[in-house]
């Protein structure tokens with residue numbers, strides 16, 4: 001019999017760092033909390049500032065500029081088009097995780113968001129998944145109507161098993177339908193003797209915030225004190241859980257966030273309602289994730305399954321009109337923006353920078369930025385050989401997941417795939433960290449860098465240099481000591497100019513090596 005472990009890779013979309021209970025959130029997430037009890041929780045795990053660059057790294061074990069998502073396809077400008085690494089889809093310089101596992105004899109299933117190419121040959125079905133139900137673009141309604149978040153992606157594209165889907169089942173709801181599809185796919189091939197790789201890529205809790213009952217009503221009234229109070233409570237909870245330093249300061253006011261006290265009453269009511277629905281959506285995602293885990297338990301496969309849960313980036317500071325073209329009056333008019341309809345079909349609400357800052361809790365900034373609130377994300381891993389109830393403070397990065405999973409499966413990354421050379425992963429296996437053997441993955445003297453849309457970061461041990469462009473930052477380099485300042489409020493540039501210069505030089509070398517092409521606007 002094939003004893004290799006199954007793999008269940010679960011991705012949340014735009015989930016804030018502190019939303020899950022085991023990260024200090026007040027939202028009920030019992031199944032993810034149980035995953036943490038049965039596995040290893042990371043406090044210093046990182047991704048990119050947005051969706052498709054992170055997913056490209058997840059699928060390739062490589063840098064986003066190598067794998068084709070140097071920037072998001074939606075943000076490509078003329079001087080980037082045609083440049084290597086700026087294809088806007090998962091390119092052929094890399095072999096994708098499902099392609100490698102499929103070739104190694106795994107059954108491969110995907111349900112949920114892809115966002116790594118939507119032409120026929122770029123569909124997940126043609127990148128190594130045997131069985132798929134996938135939403136192909138950045139975001140859309142969670143119901144059957146496929147209403148887009150961007151005019152260019154409206155109606156949103158879906159595909160199943162290599163064919164586009166123009167009609168979804170009338171009772172479609174994203175988190176439930178993706179969990180059902182994955183369960184059915186696993187059940188259909190049970191007993192064929194092959195292990196499976198299941199990729200459950202939830203589109204929740206990405207905007208528009210949509211959720212059915214009982215979750216729609218459950219959090220009513222819970223956020224009436226506003227986002228500033230929420231951020232403070234999450235910061236306190238993260239401390240009491242030991243996820244951040246005892247002396248870490250509460251981050252101050254965040255860019256674009258109006259102090260709660262200055263909002264009009266009707267604005268507070270809408271903001272709080274958006275967060276209530278968002279919280280319900282997070283709990284619904286946890287519930288449907290839990291159904292998949294219960295199913296694996298029932299069929300006797302859970303003990304031999306590696307479960308990985310993460311988010312693609314931090315909490316999203318956009319309101320719905322902030323997407324390119326989404327303030328077009330004709331586009332806006334197709335939705336019902338009434339307060340009563342918020343969260344129901346036909347609504348298009350994103351919670352904006354205030355609650356995004358709340359969701360990032362003790363961290364500075366949020367999605368779209370290289371602040372910790374943008375790129376530090378939850379990661380919880382359980383499975384055979386992985387320490388239970390362990391918290392690790394080791395720095396790790398999304399490109400480390402592919403090497404970890406291949407290591408667990410006993411599969412080598414190929415030198416060639418489909419007859420052409422592919423780039424070896426830049427990430428490394430975390431297995432020794434997960435089984436409690438090691439307590440670091442990167443040496444404190446090693447440097448790791450990233451870039452997306454002009455946001456730059458470079459890490460060396462606890463130190464991080466960042467450059468955050470407008471409108472979220474001033475575009476100059478800052479130096480932060482994350483061990484005491486996860487809120488990134490204290491710039492050490494003037495105190496430690498030598499270290500800052502060293503980190504900037506390391507970032508420049510990285511940009512040269514991976515082929516960063518700054519947008520000429």
Ligand SMILES: O=[N+]([O-])c1ccc(OS(=O)(=O)O)cc1
Pocket residue numbers: 014050051052072074075115137138139150206323324
């Ligand atoms: O700026 N955009 O075009 C954009 C930004 C974010 C976004 O959402 S994401 O989940 O795909 O990152 C989609 C489009």
